[in-house]
Each structure stands twice: as structure tokens, then as C-alpha cells.
Amino acid sequence: MLALASKHVQSLWYHHNNWVWNRVNGSAFGVKSAAMSLLSEWRRARALEHRENLPISVESSRWSKPLVGWITVNIDATLCWDNCVGVGAIIRDSEGKFVRARCNRIAGKWKPKExxxxxxxxxxxxxQNLNYDHCIFQTDSKLLAEACKGIDGASYFHTIALDCVELCEHFNHILVQYVRRSANGVTxxxxxxxxSDLREWVDDLxxxxxxxxxxxxL
Structure with missing residues (x-):
């Protein structure tokens, strides 16, 4: 909201100056539209800047424990027969111990990369809601890992990837890694x-x- 307010003020100041110096007036709708456009450009610039700090990392063929104080979050998705997508995620700590897992389905005819x-x-x-901060997210989609690093595009897939990069800004320490499917079997x-109902497990796998x-x- 602060970012939106800031951009709104910039837009108002622009229209004020335009009226004072050029006698050009703008509607309230025009001011709001310009403010939203500025906010969109600012968010995109922030996300693109943040991408430079997101390593793709190694193509590991086996799951390995993270450093002490870190967690790994393996993720995966699969297309289901009922026009849904099944998604899963699991958190493990630096000792390789199970922490949490969840899975559920998303309705819609999504492409695999989406x-x-x-x-x-x-x-x-x-x-993020669990307040973990030192996180390694692992996916067996190299395209997704690269998109989070800096591959730009106008497709819906890239729009979702940009949302992911923006979410990464909420973590102080985060990696997005590509791993082989053999290292991602659990998810x-x-x-x-x-x-169709969200299922979540805590402590008991x-x-x-x-x-x-x-x-x-092992």
C-alpha cells in the first residue's frame, strides 16, 4: 500500500505540473491509471533486479542435506486425468529430517510448465507464512529455475514466474535450484x-x- 501511495503521489505531482506549466488537465481516472502503470513498472523493475541474486545452482541427481540452519523445499506438479493439476511440497531440515509436507489439486487445464x-x-x-528464512527451493523444471533467474517473456508462464520472483523478495536468504527428477521423487x-482438499502433514510423514x-x- 505504501508503494501504491508513493506512485499515486508521483502521478498527482506530474498532473499538477502538467496543469501549471502546460494547462493540461487530467481526469481522476487518468491519474489513477497513470499511478497503477507506474506501480506496475516499479514492481517489474524490482523483480528483475532481484532475479540477479537467485542462483539456478546444480543439476543434482540425488537429494542432499542443506547447510546447518537451512531447509530444503522440494516442489513438483503433475497433470491429472480430471482436468486438474496435482501439486506437492515437502520441507526437510539440515539433518534430512521430515518437517512438513502438503499437497492439493488446482482446477483448470494448465500447461505443464505453468x-x-x-x-x-x-x-x-x-x-513465507511459516516464517522460514534460509530456504532452498528445488524443482525438476529447469525452465522454471531459469525463469526465476532472469529469462524474460510475455507468456502466462512468465507472469507466474515473475510473481514467484516477487515472493522471493520476502526472504532474506533464498535459493531456487534445478535438480533432476531422481532427486525430486518425494514431491x-x-x-x-x-x-481436491488441501492435505498437510506436520512431524508425522x-x-x-x-x-x-x-x-x-542414505
Whole structure:
């Protein structure tokens, strides 16, 4: 809201000067439209600047523990038969221990790359609300990891990726990494077991990911 107010003031000042020096008047709608345009440009510039600080990182073939004090958040999405997308996410700590997991379905005929971007966007909001700060988000979509780094575009996929970059600004320490599918098996299972109702596990992990989780920790 402060950002919007600031841009609104800039727009009002511009129209004031335009009237004083050029005798050009503008409607209230025009002032608001100009303010919203300025805000949009400012948000985009901030997001693009922030992208430079988001490493794509390594193409790991196995899940590995993060540094002490950090968590990993693996994410994945899968297309379902009922015109929905299943999304899953799991948080593990620096000892490789299970912390939390969640999965649910999103209605709509999404493209695979859009589904992956939505999965990251939802997971960023989830982890932000949990007040974690030293986070490594891992996806097996290299396109998504690169889009978060700085690949620009006008598609709906890139719009969602830009939302993800803006959400990253709320973390002081964050990485968005690409990993191979073999290092992301747990979240693939979570996504395929998703239902229309949000399911979340805290401390006690779901039985259907137990074996894969143990294999990752070896």
C-alpha cells in the first residue's frame, strides 16, 4: 500500500505540473491509471533486479542435506486425468529430517510448465507464512529455475514466474535450484496423491512417501 501511495503521489505531482506549466488537465481516472502503470513498472523493475541474486545452482541427481540452519523445499506438479493439476511440497531440515509436507489439486487445464510455476508460487507463500528464512527451493523444471533467474517473456508462464520472483523478495536468504527428477521423487509422489482438499502433514510423514524419504537420507 505504501508503494501504491508513493506512485499515486508521483502521478498527482506530474498532473499538477502538467496543469501549471502546460494547462493540461487530467481526469481522476487518468491519474489513477497513470499511478497503477507506474506501480506496475516499479514492481517489474524490482523483480528483475532481484532475479540477479537467485542462483539456478546444480543439476543434482540425488537429494542432499542443506547447510546447518537451512531447509530444503522440494516442489513438483503433475497433470491429472480430471482436468486438474496435482501439486506437492515437502520441507526437510539440515539433518534430512521430515518437517512438513502438503499437497492439493488446482482446477483448470494448465500447461505443464505453468503447473510447475504455480507449484512454486504456492510453496513460496506457504513457507513465507511459516516464517522460514534460509530456504532452498528445488524443482525438476529447469525452465522454471531459469525463469526465476532472469529469462524474460510475455507468456502466462512468465507472469507466474515473475510473481514467484516477487515472493522471493520476502526472504532474506533464498535459493531456487534445478535438480533432476531422481532427486525430486518425494514431491512427485505427493503431487500424484493429491486430492481436491488441501492435505498437510506436520512431524508425522505420510506413509506413502516413507520408503523414498528413507532412500534420500542414505
Amino acid at each position: 503447473a510447475e510455476a504455480l507449484s512454486l508460487k504456492m510453496s513460496l507463500s506457504w513457507v 512427485h509422489l505427493l503431487a500424484t496423491h493429491s486430492t 505420510p506413509e506413502f512417501i516413507h520408503d523414498v524419504l528413507c532412500s534420500d537420507s
